[in-house]
Amino acid sequence: MANQEGAYSPSMADRFGRRIEYLRISVTDRCDLRCRYCMAEKMTFLPRDQILTLEEIAVIADRFIARGVRKIRLSGGEPLVRRDFGELARRIGRHVKAGTLEELTLTTNGTQLAEHAEMLVQAGMKRINVSLDTLDPDLFTRITRRGDINKVLEGIRAATSVGLKVKINMVALKGLNDHEFLPMLRWCNAQGHDLTLIETMPLGIIDEDRTDRYLPLKMAVDQIKAEHEVTPIAYRTGGPSRYFAVEGINARLGLITPLSDNFCAGCNRMRLTCEGRIYMCLGHEDHVDLKAAFRAGGASAIDALLDKALRLKPLAHDFAIGADARPATVSRHMSVTGG
Template identity: 60%
Template structure:
């Protein structure tokens, strides 16, 4: 008798017909910074027993690639604080060319100097670095505990290792609204592209987010008075719209979750370090894969249930003294 091969699970498509081919995999909820717009100063993190092991995360990554995921981004928290990150990056990187097109990572660069060579060796070719200012005092204020020099050293190490670096800069009224032009000049001099992001109402923080929310059209206004911006047809798997800048080698990306909703083209699914799929960054509904994974349950069935429940769009709003859209912080979901 000829043994029958197990059926291949269907490709990932949500209830609105959107093809899902991009997994954002959070490897930890912990971070070595406490950025004011992202985290409370005194955070409560998950106990070790509640998080997936490196082996479990690699197993789930392989399952998602088998279902048609073509890009995986490692996120956190800060992914480079996770013990075993080298093992995970190497194992997922081995899938490149075997269903996976690309493995990337988002980092605050505090530990990038020590990990840049490892990332390049694992198959990572480009990374995103969160960097909101080039002013050392403002950097310390925004991050509460960070040192700008450490971040810049990490970026330099990544460039030496052959990694392409894109800077992610959150637009923050009264904190860095005068920093766009210096950041663009620095990116041009250091071979980096730049993406600007509106702050999002996720998790309780000490300050009122409305005090620092700034729509990107306003943040970019000083640049438009000096140089023309030209839309370009570039896709990297995420929600950014890209522009060429007159007389600059820098490609500028804009991510506008509040002022210009981008959900119609959503191709992403987020898996937290607890093993939960959150169907939307701005919603609390989730499906938990951890128990099924550990007890050999129907993981693919749960993934299909999550996709069927994926909403058409988030409902982000930032108003004076408003509550966050969801109680969990970005670090608990995966940036």
């Protein structure tokens, strides 16, 4: 990377020597659920004219790939509620088929998955993440405020039937689903899915106190260890999850622990929001505005801002939770930045 202001090189390494090879793109902040730990019940979403067009997202993705990004994950909000999502996935997926992108993946809540599973495969996807915090239908509706678990389960079956590898993401919520970690792992094992547990993160103002719901994942693992030996393994997918083998179970167990066990030293990611902002860290407000640069100066304006983003990428996030923490470390909701 250049050492003087204004100049740039094509490398994607930050000032701490971390190579940025993974881009997460939020294609919309809209969602058809209102999960309690993620959103307020009454949300105000961005006006559509502030959202990046399909063409703008595709061109920005092209520039990241040209600079060395090897993996792209599409997320939201719920990405499958965006009408032109299929066209966007196919546009980026061309890089996978050409060998210039190693992997294109998706994070979804699963409600629209049955309709779109075949399209994802045609776009070049081989695996996806599905958010599912409980197997109890009534609790699912309570957590999501409106969801029907049967639609999600139907979507997961459809994805599996067309050859997509499904990983389940489960946010650990004290007092809600904290009795379901081992049952969920066993269900995943029976269905052929891996499971990742995630600590709730202080993003955006919601209707509840996150301190009441925060559960360090050590407590979840202790529940599993009471019946199975749990052993760290070297398996990685490019994201922040650390994986474990569980004795007697084929499903891999992943842990994402932003609060109890910081993983920032190995961060290889940036995030593009649906309104065209690059956030160098999920837990900071610092960003660069690619939409404004692209609309003013075209694709050539993107590279200089990417170098600025690399210089500004912090060493670690500022996530905190508890009595002395602010209500939310950052004001934007997870649906804006993307999961």
